[in-house]
Amino acid sequence: MTAMKGVFLPGDFTAVLRDVEVPTPGPGQLLVRVGASGICGSDLSYIYRGHKTHVGQEGAAYKGVVAGHEPSGQVVETGPGCRRFGVGDRVIVYHISGCGRCSNCRRGHMISCSDPERRSAYGWQRDGGHAEYILVEESTAVPLPDELSYVDGALIACGFGTAYEGLLRTGVGGRDDLLVVGLGPVGLAAAMIARGLGATRVLGVERSPERAAHARSLGLFDEVLIADDGVAEAVDEATGGRGCSVTMDCSGAAAGRSVAIRGAAEWGRVSLVGEGGRLETEVSDLLLHRQLTLYASWVTSLQAMEELAFRLVRWGASPQRLVTDVLPLEKADEAYRLADSGRTGKVCLVPSLDR
Numbered sequence: 001m002t003a004m005k006g007v008f009l010p011g012d013f014t015a016v017l018r019d020v021e022v023p024t025p026g027p028g029q030l031l032v033r034v035g036a037s038g039i040c041g042s043d044l045s046y047i048y049r050g051h052k053t054h055v056g057q058e059g060a061a062y063k064g065v066v067a068g069h070e071p072s073g074q075v076v077e078t079g080p081g082c083r084r085f086g087v088g089d090r091v092i093v094y095h096i097s098g099c100g101r102c103s104n105c106r107r108g109h110m111i112s113c114s115d116p117e118r119r120s121a122y123g124w125q126r127d128g129g130h131a132e133y134i135l136v137e138e139s140t141a142v143p144l145p146d147e148l149s150y151v152d153g154a155l156i157a158c159g160f161g162t163a164y165e166g167l168l169r170t171g172v173g174g175r176d177d178l179l180v181v182g183l184g185p186v187g188l189a190a191a192m193i194a195r196g197l198g199a200t201r202v203l204g205v206e207r208s209p210e211r212a213a214h215a216r217s218l219g220l221f222d223e224v225l226i227a228d229d230g231v232a233e234a235v236d237e238a239t240g241g242r243g244c245s246v247t248m249d250c251s252g253a254a255a256g257r258s259v260a261i262r263g264a265a266e267w268g269r270v271s272l273v274g275e276g277g278r279l280e281t282e283v284s285d286l287l288l289h290r291q292l293t294l295y296a297s298w299v300t301s302l303q304a305m306e307e308l309a310f311r312l313v314r315w316g317a318s319p320q321r322l323v324t325d326v327l328p329l330e331k332a333d334e335a336y337r338l339a340d341s342g343r344t345g346k347v348c349l350v351p352s353l354d355r
């Protein structure tokens with residue numbers, strides 16, 4: 001057995017490199033050489049800063065495996081019975097392997113698999129992408145188009161998929177303007193995707209001045225507003241007092257969600273994709289009397305992820321533009337510290353910088 005490096009997260013604000021065995025694919029499994037592996041907000045909140053369990057998701061906590069649930073790479077070996085992918089194929093890995101039989105798995109939403117024995121997330125309950133190789137169920141692999149890089153693929157594996165699904169729920173298109181609250185990687189992805197989907201105007205709201213500056217530099221937003229005490233008035237001013245027909249909270253903070261609700265136009269659609277915290281809102285004047293629709297969306301489906309990769313190529317969009325830092329696996333500790341500073345765009349790990 002050959003050894004490889006894998007990154008583990010003990011939960012004490014460190015990322016530790018250890019030698020692990022290169023796995024051998026069993027029936028229906030692929031061995032994928034990792035091309036890139038993203039660091040996610042959920043890795044920081046639920047693993048890196050201390051091991052925590054999602055509320056209502058018993059058994060979902062980190063099991064001390066190789067971290068990283070946002071991998072993409074190239075198939076180097078296939079186990080018996082693989083039918084769709086072969087050696088040399090480039091793939092994106094969907095977060096989670098499910099039972100494949102329950103109704104959510106059959107909808108492609110393995111994230112919501114109802115079989116706790118078989119639901120297993122890469123980088124949480126089974127080895128993930130922060131390594132040179134990852135063992136992948138063929139059923140969780142999605143083709144990575146040739147036009148896209150491995151870093152693009154890593155972004156699609158989580159943040160872009162999450163943003164796409166949250167936007168699809170609202171049906172955002174050419175008759176809409178969009179307000180995105182929270183301009184971390186998911187919020188930036190939402191802006192890029194909304195452009196592709198035809199949204200006519202995209203506004204952003206962000207608390208951190210560094211992140212706001214980064215968002216402005218990408219040219220994806222018509223305007224980026226700072227989330228201070230006057231943000232509601234600033235949204236009014238930017239929208240002629242009407243608000244936006246679609247708003248999306250990617251901040252995961254109660255205050256951010258309030259901005260998304262307050263910033264929605266009458267009959268508007270509000271999409272919630274940011275994890276954690278609470279939703280606090282006045283009901284009558286803010287929701288009912290303004291005829292709002294609220295959507296709550298968690299990750300995406302296998303089908304939507306595959307479709308998104310294809311759409312991004314058609315749109316000529318480049319997800320990797322949102323990446324501010326690419327570090328080799330050996331510098332995982334530094335990469336996590338950077339990502340945890342909250343001042344960067346997306347941070348990605350690659351096995352080695354010369355690949």
Ligand SMILES: [Zn+2]
Binds near residue numbers: 039041042069070
């Ligand atoms: Zn993620």
Ligand SMILES: [Zn+2]
Binds near residue numbers: 100
């Ligand atoms: Zn299932």
